[in-house]
Amino acid sequence: MEVKPPTHAPGAWPVFGHAWAVQLLQQALTNTGADGRPVHLSHAYLFLGPPQIGKTTFARAFAQAILCETAVGHPCGTCRACQLVARNNHPDFRLLQPLDKDGNPDRDKGELRTEQAADLIREVALRPVEGRLRVFLIQDVHAANPYFANKILKTLEEPPEHAVLLLTAQHRSAVLPTIVSRCQVLELRSLDEKTVAEALSTGWQASGSQAQLLARLANGKLGWAVGQLARPDALSQRQEHLETLWRLMDADRVERLAYANNLAAGRNSRQLFGLIEVWMTWWRDVLLAQSGGGDACSNIDHEDRIAAHARAIDSETVREYVKTLTRIEGYLRHTVNVRLALDVVLLRLPALASARD
Numbered sequence: 001m002e003v004k005p006p007t008h009a010p011g012a013w014p015v016f017g018h019a020w021a022v023q024l025l026q027q028a029l030t031n032t033g034a035d036g037r038p039v040h041l042s043h044a045y046l047f048l049g050p051p052q053i054g055k056t057t058f059a060r061a062f063a064q065a066i067l068c069e070t071a072v073g074h075p076c077g078t079c080r081a082c083q084l085v086a087r088n089n090h091p092d093f094r095l096l097q098p099l100d101k102d103g104n105p106d107r108d109k110g111e112l113r114t115e116q117a118a119d120l121i122r123e124v125a126l127r128p129v130e131g132r133l134r135v136f137l138i139q140d141v142h143a144a145n146p147y148f149a150n151k152i153l154k155t156l157e158e159p160p161e162h163a164v165l166l167l168t169a170q171h172r173s174a175v176l177p178t179i180v181s182r183c184q185v186l187e188l189r190s191l192d193e194k195t196v197a198e199a200l201s202t203g204w205q206a207s208g209s210q211a212q213l214l215a216r217l218a219n220g221k222l223g224w225a226v227g228q229l230a231r232p233d234a235l236s237q238r239q240e241h242l243e244t245l246w247r248l249m250d251a252d253r254v255e256r257l258a259y260a261n262n263l264a265a266g267r268n269s270r271q272l273f274g275l276i277e278v279w280m281t282w283w284r285d286v287l288l289a290q291s292g293g294g295d296a297c298s299n300i301d302h303e304d305r306i307a308a309h310a311r312a313i314d315s316e317t318v319r320e321y322v323k324t325l326t327r328i329e330g331y332l333r334h335t336v337n338v339r340l341a342l343d344v345v346l347l348r349l350p351a352l353a354s355a356r357d
C-alpha cells in the first residue's frame, strides 16, 4: 500500500511541528528585492535533527516555497513548480542523497560520493532555467565523504548569486564546522507525541487508536510512523513479535535454540531487526514500569502485562537483557555469525515462571 502525501490546509506548509522554523523561513521569503530575490534568503540552510523527524520533507517544502509560481512565503503545493519539486523533476531543483557503491540511494550505509560532487560543482555554476534561483537539497551531509564535504565547503565560500543550498544532517558534530558556520542552522527537535498523533490522523487519516499507538511507538519520529501506515501488517507483525517473546519466556532451552535456528535460517534481516526492535521496546517498558515511569511506556495496549513482568522479574536481569539486545543488534549490523548472536538473545531471555535455563 502506498501512503498518500498528507493533506494540508491551503496556505499552510506541508510540515508537522517545527512551527518556529516554519515561521522563520516564511519570513525569509516574504520581502523581495528589485531583482525578485527574497532579500532575507540565505545561501545555505542546515536542517539538523534526529532521523525521521521530517528534515528532508521540511527542506523540500522550503525548496517548493522558493520556486513556487503562485504563492509567496509558503508552497502552494499545486502549481507546476511545486509538483515538479515533489517529484524531483524541476529543472532548478536538485536532490543529492547518499548512494551505495552501485549508485542506489542508501541512507543507512551509503555516502555522498566523489562523483556526485562533480555534479554539484557543475550544476551550481549553471544559471537557473526557469526562475531566479536554483535549489540544491543535499541529504545527510554527515554521510558526505571528505571530498564531497570539501566541495560543499568550496561552494559555500563563494556561492553563486542564484544558488540556495539546503543541507540536512543528524548531528552538528558530524558536519565540518566550517560548513556549519556558513549556514543558517535550524536545529529541529523530535516531535512530541501529540503532534505525531495529530499529524497521523489529520494528514494521513489514521484512526484514533492507531494514531495514538503509533505516536507512542514512534518516539518523535513521524517518518517512522508514516512508514508503518504504509505497511498494514506492521502492527500485527509487532503483536506477533510480542507473542513470540511471551511464549519463549516460558520455553525451555531446546525450544529457544530451535527458534534461534529458524530465525537465522530465514535470513530475513527485516524480520530479524523488527523482532529485536520490538523486544527492545518491551524490555524498556518493563524497566520504566519498575522505576515508576510506566506512563511513558511504548506498548500502551499491553500495560497489564508490562506491569506483571515488572513485578515478576528483577530489574537487574531486565537491565542486563536490554544491554544484551543492544549489543547483539550492533553485532548483527556488522553481520557476525547470525546464528550465534541469536542463540545469545534467546538463551539470555528472562524466564517468567522460574529461573529455567
Ligand SMILES: [Zn+2]
Binding pocket: 064, 067, 068, 069, 070, 071, 075, 076, 077, 078, 079, 080, 081, 082, 083
Ligand atoms: Zn506552488
